[in-house]
Amino acid sequence: MAILIADDDPVVREVVRRYLERDGLTVVEAADGPTAMTALTDEGETVDLAILDVMMPAPDGVEICRAIRHGSTPEMPIILLTALGDEEDRILGLQSGADDYVTKPFSPRELALRTASVLRRSQRDPEPAQPTLSDRSLEVREQSRMALVDGVPVDLTAREHDLLVFLLRHRHRVFSREELLAKVWGWNFGDLSTVTVHIKRLRAKLGEDHRIETVWGRGYVWDRDSGNSGDQSA
Known part of the structure; x- marks a missing residue:
């Protein structure tokens, strides 16, 4: 499975990539918003989950999150990363359609666990579907x-x-x-x-x-x- 990690901090990208690859995941990196959008729209690259930095060069993580929710893959799981810890900032991220919100500095292992949890949830139905x-x-x-x-x-x-x-x-x-x-x-x-x-x-x-x-x-x-x-x- 492919995970997009979009963050303008190369250290963050490297640390997150190592932890996700230990879990057997493929990682696609992007240092800014335009590169992230290219990765998401590239027909040759299937992204199963996006981890987006809120403060990276425009379009930022919130803008990309909104674009995903109104694009061709609206059900893609999304985790937002930010250095801002205020409740209003967390709510803004969630209102944009994010599935989870992680505040920097964060534990890379916790982020990896959250990623695995979001992926599991997105791939299974907890109960058999009913007609209506x-x-x-x-x-x-x-x-x-x-x-x-x-x-x-x-x-x-x-x-x-x-x-x-x-x-x-x-x-x-x-x-x-x-x-x-x-x-x-x-x-x-x-x-x-x-x-x-x-x-x-x-x-x-x-x-x-x-x-x-x-x-x-x-x-x-x-x-x-x-x-x-x-x-x-x-």
């Missing part, structure tokens, strides 16, 4: 990985789709952010704001057709009480 899941005007077709509201497709990322399917399959049950991170992302570690941002994005994309409730002090649930949408803040 529905609630009111919302319909989710698992085989084709499509979500529709009143018959109109909703543009979801792969992780948003997985989260929606999981909540619909387990409606009326409350899950903490830690549980959702483990069951949907397949991670036993990670930034819990990842879950928060994905919940907000799902609510925004589904509009009035979402029934994701916040249960304060416990987590999130789809349709805890039929007919009561509950508090909609994350």
